[in-house]
Amino acid sequence: MPEPYRIGMKSGRFVLILAILVLIGVFVQPVMAAENGTTDAGTDFYNMGVNLLETKEYDRAIVAFDNALASDTTMLRQSDGLLYTYQNKGYALIQLNNYTAAIQTIDQGLAIYENDEKLWYNKGYAFFRLGKYQDALNAYDRVLRINNASLPALNNRGDTLFQMGRYQDAVDAYSQAYRIDPTNEYAAAGLKQAQSAAAAVTPPVTTLIPTMVPATLPTKAQSPSSFLPIIAALSIMGLLSVVLIKKR
Numbered sequence: 001m002p003e004p005y006r007i008g009m010k011s012g013r014f015v016l017i018l019a020i021l022v023l024i025g026v027f028v029q030p031v032m033a034a035e036n037g038t039t040d041a042g043t044d045f046y047n048m049g050v051n052l053l054e055t056k057e058y059d060r061a062i063v064a065f066d067n068a069l070a071s072d073t074t075m076l077r078q079s080d081g082l083l084y085t086y087q088n089k090g091y092a093l094i095q096l097n098n099y100t101a102a103i104q105t106i107d108q109g110l111a112i113y114e115n116d117e118k119l120w121y122n123k124g125y126a127f128f129r130l131g132k133y134q135d136a137l138n139a140y141d142r143v144l145r146i147n148n149a150s151l152p153a154l155n156n157r158g159d160t161l162f163q164m165g166r167y168q169d170a171v172d173a174y175s176q177a178y179r180i181d182p183t184n185e186y187a188a189a190g191l192k193q194a195q196s197a198a199a200a201v202t203p204p205v206t207t208l209i210p211t212m213v214p215a216t217l218p219t220k221a222q223s224p225s226s227f228l229p230i231i232a233a234l235s236i237m238g239l240l241s242v243v244l245i246k247k248r
Contacts, residue, residue, distance in 0.1 A: 042071035046081050049088060058092040065089040083113050090122050099126040117146045121153055128160055136160045151177050151184060158190045167198035 049064030065085050068076065076082040086109025093102035106123045113119060124139030137160050143153035158173035174191035177184060 040072060040075050042068045042073050042076045043079075043081060045071060046076060046085055049085070049092075053088055053092060056095075058095045061092045062089055062096075065092070083109065083116060086113070087116075087118050087122070090119070090126075094122060094126055094129075097129070099130050102126045115146055117143055117150065120146070121150070121156075124153070124156060124160075128156065128163075133160050133164045137164075149180055151181055151187070154180070155184075155186050155190060158187075158194065162190070162194055162197070167194050167201060170194040171198055 045064050045068035049061045049068060052058075052061035052064055065088060068081075068085050069089075073082050073085075076085060086105060090102045090106045090109070093099070093105060103123055103126050106119050106126070109116065109119050110123075120139050120142045124136045124143065127133075127136035127139060137157065140153045140157040140160065143150050144157070147153070154173050154177035158170045158177065161167075161170035161173055171191060171194040174187050174194055177187035178191055181187065
C-alpha cells in the first residue's frame with residue numbers, strides 16, 4: 001500500500017482527509033456492524049433467552065438472562081433490553097411456578113424502572129398465586145395509577161377482590177373493565193359471577209312496622225294495699241253501728 005505522501009498530497013489537504021477518515025471510522029463502522037448483527041455479549045445472551053422463551057425452554061431462558069445481566073449491560077440499557085431482560089426472566093420464573101424468585105427478579109427491575117406497568121402487573125400476578133391477595137391488590141393498584149385503562153389489571157384486580165370476599169368491590173372492578181371494553185368476555189363473566197356472589201351474601205331487607213300506640217291507655221291496676229284505708233273506714237263504721245244499736 002503506497003504511503004500518503006507519495007501521491008503528491010499537500011500536508012493541509014492530507015490532514016483534512018485524515019480527519020474525514022477518522023469520522024468515518026467513528027460513526028460509520030458501528031452502524032455497519034449493527035446492520036450486520038454484530039452485538040456485545042449481553043445482547044447475545046438476551047437474544048438467546050428470548051429465543052428460548054419462544055420455545056418454552058424456561059430453565060435455559062433464565063440461565064441466558066442471568067448471563068445477560070452478568071455481562072456488560074451498556075448496550076442493553078440503550079435499547080431497553082435491560083428492562084425486557086427483567087420482564088422476561090420474571091415471566092419465565094412465573095411459568096415455572098417459582099413465584100417468590102419471580103418477585104425478587106421483578107423487584108430488581110423495579111429498582112431501575114419503578115413505573116414499568118408490566119413489571120408491576122407480573123408482580124401482582126405472582127403475589128396472587130402465592131395467596132398474598134392484599135399485596136397483589138397493591139401491585140394492581142400501582143398498575144392502574146400508571147395506566148387507569150389497563151384491562152388486564154382491572155380484571156385481575158376483580159379476581160383478587162373476589163378471592164378476598166369483597167364481592168361488591170369486585171363488581172366495581174369488572175364493571176370498569178367492561179365499560180372500557182364491552183366486548184371483553186373475561187370482564188363480562190367476572191362481573192356476572194361477582195354480582196351473583198354479592199347478592200347471595202347481602203342480608204335480606206326487613207320492613208320495620210312501628211308498634212301502634214293504643215288510643216286509650218289501660219287503667220293502672222290497684223295493689224291490695226291501696227284498699228286498706230277503705231276497709232278500715234268500713235270496719236269503724238260497722239263498730240259504731242253496733243254500739244248505737246245496743247244503747248237503744
